[in-house]
Amino acid sequence: MPEHDNELTQWLRDWRDGDESALDRLSSAVYATLHRMADNRLFGERNSTLQPTELVHEAFIRVLGADIDWTDRAHFFAVVARNMRTALIDHARARDAIKRGAGAIRVTLDESLLDQQRSAADILQVDQALSRLADFDGRSAEVIELTYFGGLDRNEIAVVIGHSVPTVDRALRFGRAWLARELER
Numbered sequence: 001m002p003e004h005d006n007e008l009t010q011w012l013r014d015w016r017d018g019d020e021s022a023l024d025r026l027s028s029a030v031y032a033t034l035h036r037m038a039d040n041r042l043f044g045e046r047n048s049t050l051q052p053t054e055l056v057h058e059a060f061i062r063v064l065g066a067d068i069d070w071t072d073r074a075h076f077f078a079v080v081a082r083n084m085r086t087a088l089i090d091h092a093r094a095r096d097a098i099k100r101g102a103g104a105i106r107v108t109l110d111e112s113l114l115d116q117q118r119s120a121a122d123i124l125q126v127d128q129a130l131s132r133l134a135d136f137d138g139r140s141a142e143v144i145e146l147t148y149f150g151g152l153d154r155n156e157i158a159v160v161i162g163h164s165v166p167t168v169d170r171a172l173r174f175g176r177a178w179l180a181r182e183l184e185r
Helices: 002-016 020-042 052-064 073-096 113-134 138-148 154-161 165-185
Strands: none
Touching: 002 020, 002 073, 002 165, 020 052, 020 154, 052 154, 073 113, 073 138, 073 154, 113 138, 113 165, 138 154, 154 165
């Protein structure tokens, strides 16, 4: 695995330096991991109209359009996790937009539409609460974001944020408790 990590880091640097073939190698190497991250994130979203492949593509397109000074593999996955969060929030907002009839009373025989509206509202509430958590405790917010939106495990998060696994565990416990309290309000 360390050799593979070094390869990914080198491809990121080569891509940053303008080598388009490095992007092809990188894309092939990380696609399955990115799909797993998206699949993990969307697993609980029963009525989401967004599919894991769409989420991966949306996040990757956002990464392609960004001018980022890549440092390593962990940095790459952290940026993708943040872009997945942004894509999910944008998707939820679009479903919840007033111009699409949000807030209007629907008369329908298909109650799954109501579940979709609740799902969009839930993800928006989580995003707002996560933003408040970031103001209070940035590390816990980052750990929650990488867990919830990125699907990274605690060992991967430790590498991304440069702290120990016990520190990640503490931040995760605190962040979850803080968010649970905020979302009950």
